[in-house]
Amino acid sequence: MKFKPAKCRVLALGFKGSRSIVDSAPFRLDGGEVRVLDRDSFWRYLGKNMGWESAGFSVAIYVAWIIRTLVKAEFRRPNRAFQPFFHAGLTSGGLGIPNLCCEADVLKLSQAIKMVNSTDPSVRAVARGRLALVVRRTCRVSEALETLTVEFLNCVSLTGHDSRAYGDAHGLWTEVRPVTKRLGARWFVTEDGLYQLAQGADCCQDLGRLTKFLHLKVNQRWKTRWMDLPDQGKTVECPSRYGSSNRFLRSSNVLTAVERSWMLKARLNLLPLRSIRGRFRKRVELSVVCCKCGQHTETLPHVLNHCMPVMDIITNRHNSVLEELLDSIPSSSSSSRCDVDRVCEEHARLANRRLRPDLILADARRVLVIDVVCPFENGVASMDAAVELKHAKYEDLCHSLRLATAKTVEMHTFAVGSLGSYHPRNLAIPRAMGVSLFESRLVSERAVVASHRGSHRVWKAWCSFRDNERT
Structure with missing residues (x-):
C-alpha cells in the first residue's frame, strides 16, 4: 500500500x-x-x-475562554469570578456575553426542528426520512416508530433495542441528541404530527420565535446557576427585579471605572474582608471581627450599613438618594406642604411621639408620607421586610394625619439597596408625586447611581481607617 x-x-x-x-x-x-x-x-x-x-x-470553548480573559482584564475581575457572571443577562446583573457553546447548541436545535416542520414538502420529507434512517440504523429496527423516534431525540436509553454506534449514519440527528440533553429540552409530537420542543412547563409552538425562546431559557439557566451560589445568590436576586439596578453595566458614563469595578466586586462578594479571605488564601484569619469597630463580624453588610465609625457617611448615602427624589418634584406642583426631615407636629400633638419622616407632601386632596431606606440586599425577603418595617413604623403617624387633616394619607417607602437594587414598589412614588413616566425612569436611574457612589464612599472611608490602623 x-x-x-x-x-x-x-x-x-x-x-x-x-x-x-x-x-x-x-x-x-x-x-x-x-x-x-x-x-x-x-x-x-x-x-x-x-x-x-x-x-x-472545542474551538468554541477556547474562544469563550479568550473572551472571558479579556473581559476580566477590562472589568478588573479576579480569576475566581464565576462563569455565570459573564453569560447571565444584563437585566440579571451579568455581563450578557453569549456563550459560544450554548449559542451553537441553540442554533443546531433550532435548525433541526425547523427542518422536520418545514412548510416545504420536499425539505420536510428529506429531513424526516433521514431522521427515520438514523433511528433504524441505530436501534436496528425495520421501522422507526414515532415513540421510538422521540425517545431517540430526547437522548433516552433505548431499552429493549439493540442500540449501537451511529456508524455511517452520523450527522445532524446524532448531534441533536446530546444538544437536547445539554439544553434540558424535550421533544414531543403533537396531534397534527408536528415536532415541538418544551423546557420544563414551557413550550414554544411558533417556529419564528423558537430561537428567541431557547435563548431565553439559556439565560434563565445561567441566572439560576448564579443564584444557587450561597455567597452570591442573594445579592444577585435583588438587582434582577428592575432594569435600572444594572444600568451601569450597559452605559460607561454612569459610573467611573473604579466605581464600576468596585460595585461588581461587591456584588460578587470578592472584596477583601476578614470573613471571606480564608476562602481564597492559604493562611487562616486569626480574627473575623471588624477592624474598625471591633464589635461585629467583618462582613459586607456590616461595613456598608452598620459599622458605627462610618455611620456619618452611611447617612450621607441616604441623604443623596433623598436629594434625587426631592429634585424630581415638579416646579408646577400644587403641593401646599413640603416638609423634609421634620417632626410631624400633628402626630406629636395627638400621640406624643416625635417621628421625622424624610418627606411629607400635601395638596388639597391627599397627603404623601415618604421615607427613604437603603437596606443591604440579603435576598428579596430582606428588601421587602425593610419596606414593611417602615410602613409599620409610620402607621400611627398616618392615622394622626388623617384625623388632623381629614384627607387621604398614603405611606410610601423609597427603597434602594446598598448595592443599587431598586425596589419595584418605588415606581409608584414618582407617579404619586405628579412626575411623568419618563422622569420617573430618570429618578430610578439617578437614585441607583447615588446609592452606588455612596456605598463606594463608605468603603473608601472604612478602608482608609483600616490602612491607618495597620501603619
Missing part, C-alpha cells in the same frame, strides 16, 4: 504541563511532505470537518 501525501493531513497534539498544544513540526510520508494542520484550520474528509475540534477540543 502506498500513501499519497497530497491527500493526507497531520494534526500533532501534545501537552505542555496542563496546557494542550498543537505541534507544527514538518512531517514526511513516503518521500513527500504532508500538510500540517494548525489550531485554527481543518480538513474536510468524507463531508466532515476534521481538525482540532474533532480531536476532542
Whole structure:
C-alpha cells in the first residue's frame, strides 16, 4: 500500500504541563511532505470537518475562554469570578456575553426542528426520512416508530433495542441528541404530527420565535446557576427585579471605572474582608471581627450599613438618594406642604411621639408620607421586610394625619439597596408625586447611581481607617 501525501493531513497534539498544544513540526510520508494542520484550520474528509475540534477540543470553548480573559482584564475581575457572571443577562446583573457553546447548541436545535416542520414538502420529507434512517440504523429496527423516534431525540436509553454506534449514519440527528440533553429540552409530537420542543412547563409552538425562546431559557439557566451560589445568590436576586439596578453595566458614563469595578466586586462578594479571605488564601484569619469597630463580624453588610465609625457617611448615602427624589418634584406642583426631615407636629400633638419622616407632601386632596431606606440586599425577603418595617413604623403617624387633616394619607417607602437594587414598589412614588413616566425612569436611574457612589464612599472611608490602623 502506498500513501499519497497530497491527500493526507497531520494534526500533532501534545501537552505542555496542563496546557494542550498543537505541534507544527514538518512531517514526511513516503518521500513527500504532508500538510500540517494548525489550531485554527481543518480538513474536510468524507463531508466532515476534521481538525482540532474533532480531536476532542472545542474551538468554541477556547474562544469563550479568550473572551472571558479579556473581559476580566477590562472589568478588573479576579480569576475566581464565576462563569455565570459573564453569560447571565444584563437585566440579571451579568455581563450578557453569549456563550459560544450554548449559542451553537441553540442554533443546531433550532435548525433541526425547523427542518422536520418545514412548510416545504420536499425539505420536510428529506429531513424526516433521514431522521427515520438514523433511528433504524441505530436501534436496528425495520421501522422507526414515532415513540421510538422521540425517545431517540430526547437522548433516552433505548431499552429493549439493540442500540449501537451511529456508524455511517452520523450527522445532524446524532448531534441533536446530546444538544437536547445539554439544553434540558424535550421533544414531543403533537396531534397534527408536528415536532415541538418544551423546557420544563414551557413550550414554544411558533417556529419564528423558537430561537428567541431557547435563548431565553439559556439565560434563565445561567441566572439560576448564579443564584444557587450561597455567597452570591442573594445579592444577585435583588438587582434582577428592575432594569435600572444594572444600568451601569450597559452605559460607561454612569459610573467611573473604579466605581464600576468596585460595585461588581461587591456584588460578587470578592472584596477583601476578614470573613471571606480564608476562602481564597492559604493562611487562616486569626480574627473575623471588624477592624474598625471591633464589635461585629467583618462582613459586607456590616461595613456598608452598620459599622458605627462610618455611620456619618452611611447617612450621607441616604441623604443623596433623598436629594434625587426631592429634585424630581415638579416646579408646577400644587403641593401646599413640603416638609423634609421634620417632626410631624400633628402626630406629636395627638400621640406624643416625635417621628421625622424624610418627606411629607400635601395638596388639597391627599397627603404623601415618604421615607427613604437603603437596606443591604440579603435576598428579596430582606428588601421587602425593610419596606414593611417602615410602613409599620409610620402607621400611627398616618392615622394622626388623617384625623388632623381629614384627607387621604398614603405611606410610601423609597427603597434602594446598598448595592443599587431598586425596589419595584418605588415606581409608584414618582407617579404619586405628579412626575411623568419618563422622569420617573430618570429618578430610578439617578437614585441607583447615588446609592452606588455612596456605598463606594463608605468603603473608601472604612478602608482608609483600616490602612491607618495597620501603619
